[in-house]
Amino acid sequence: xxxxxxxxxxxxxxxxxxxxxxxxxxxxxxxxxxxxxxxxxxxxxxxxxxxxxxxxxxxxxxxxxxxxxxxxxxxxxxxxxxxxxxxx
Amino acid sequence: xxxxxxxxxxxxxxxxxxxxxxxxxxxxxxxxxxxxxxxxxxxxxxxxxxxxxxxxxxxxxxxxxxxxxxxxxxxxxxxxxxxxxxxxxxxxxxxxxxxxxxxxxxxxxxxxxxxxxxxxxxxxxxxxxxxxxxxxxxxxxxxxxxxxxxxxxxxxxxxxxxxxxxxxxxxxxxxxxxxxxxxxxxxxxxxxxxxxxxxxxxxxxxxxxxxxxxxxxxxxxxxxxxxxxxxxxxxxxxxxxx
Numbered sequence: 001x002x003x004x005x006x007x008x009x010x011x012x013x014x015x016x017x018x019x020x021x022x023x024x025x026x027x028x029x030x031x032x033x034x035x036x037x038x039x040x041x042x043x044x045x046x047x048x049x050x051x052x053x054x055x056x057x058x059x060x061x062x063x064x065x066x067x068x069x070x071x072x073x074x075x076x077x078x079x080x081x082x083x084x085x086x087x088x
Numbered sequence: 089x090x091x092x093x094x095x096x097x098x099x100x101x102x103x104x105x106x107x108x109x110x111x112x113x114x115x116x117x118x119x120x121x122x123x124x125x126x127x128x129x130x131x132x133x134x135x136x137x138x139x140x141x142x143x144x145x146x147x148x149x150x151x152x153x154x155x156x157x158x159x160x161x162x163x164x165x166x167x168x169x170x171x172x173x174x175x176x177x178x179x180x181x182x183x184x185x186x187x188x189x190x191x192x193x194x195x196x197x198x199x200x201x202x203x204x205x206x207x208x209x210x211x212x213x214x215x216x217x218x219x220x221x222x223x224x225x226x227x228x229x230x231x232x233x234x235x236x237x238x239x240x241x242x243x244x245x246x247x248x249x250x251x252x253x254x255x256x257x258x259x260x261x262x263x264x265x266x267x268x269x270x271x272x273x274x275x276x277x278x279x280x281x282x283x284x285x286x287x288x289x290x291x292x293x294x295x296x297x298x299x300x301x302x303x304x305x306x307x308x309x310x311x312x313x314x315x316x317x318x319x320x321x322x323x324x325x326x327x328x329x330x
Contacts, residue, residue: 005285006285006288008285008289008292009292010272010293010295010296011296012268012269012296012299012300013267013268013269013272013299013300014269015268015269015270015272015273017272017273017276017292019281019288019292021281021283021284021285021287021288022283022284022285022288025285025288029281031273031276031277
């Protein structure tokens with residue numbers, strides 16, 4: 001799975017926001033507010049990956065146990081999938 | 089058949105438009121230029137149908153839809169030159185501009201009308217609905233545009249932005265500063281989002297920069313002189329002249 005093209009993330013003072021443009025913008029015209037960790041997970045979905053790959057990336061970057069990482073990855077992936085922002 | 093060709097300067101960018109009706113000629117008066125256009129927008133029947141599909145009413149005349157299409161094309165293009173559309177009622181006082189924003193129908197225009205009633209000739213409307221912002225180091229500038237809302241309030245002027253105020257209706261009046269992180273989604277919700285991903289990628293950092301650089305406020309207010317006094321003294325940091 002991979003984040004669709006056209007998803008753009010920006011930040012100010014620790015607050016992260018993602019929006020979609022182009023074809024991704026046709027299916028999602030809202031905005032996703034998130035923290036730094038969630039933004040990191042999203043950035044790792046620019047290349048084709050899976051949940052296990054994201055958990056590994058998260059554990060490599062932050063001091064977090066695998067179980068917590070797995071839960072966080074699942075929440076974000078589910079959210080992005082329901083927003084139509086993931087190409088399988 | 090394209091019957092009209094006009095050249096306009098919007099937020100410092102000269103552009104040309106080619107279309108069928110004379111609606112743009114009538115409604116963009118005051119923004120003409122002789123400068124060579126950086127870009128020419130050709131508005132076709134297909135563009136008009138696109139606007140009709142997304143319009144809030146199905147019965148707008150073609151000319152009005154051309155006028156909407158012109159602005160859409162401009163905003164998609166101008167994002168790359170550091171310009172975005174920020175849905176707000178913009179008013180200038182003592183050479184500085186203040187932007188009041190809210191979802192449609194909340195009372196942006198009503199609040200800037202209260203400012204004009206309070207300040208008289210000291211307050212000048214920049215644009216009542218869809219001004220352009222040029223976001224850069226050293227400050228954000230607001231520009232008047234021909235798209236100025238149903239009351240037609242605005243002028244071809246520009247001013248540095250000294251504050252942005254998000255309005256919510258309330259029985260009583262209160263105002264608070266919105267911190268930078270919270271300001272980002274608030275500002276983004278009122279910014280025109282280009283369809284083109286490259287243009288959108290230019291707009292997003294500009295909005296983040298606005299959140300960092302410009303004081304953003306949340307005003308809960310009713311329709312009263314007291315509400316206008318509260319926002320004026322807070323946003324400008326000045327006492328009201330007697």
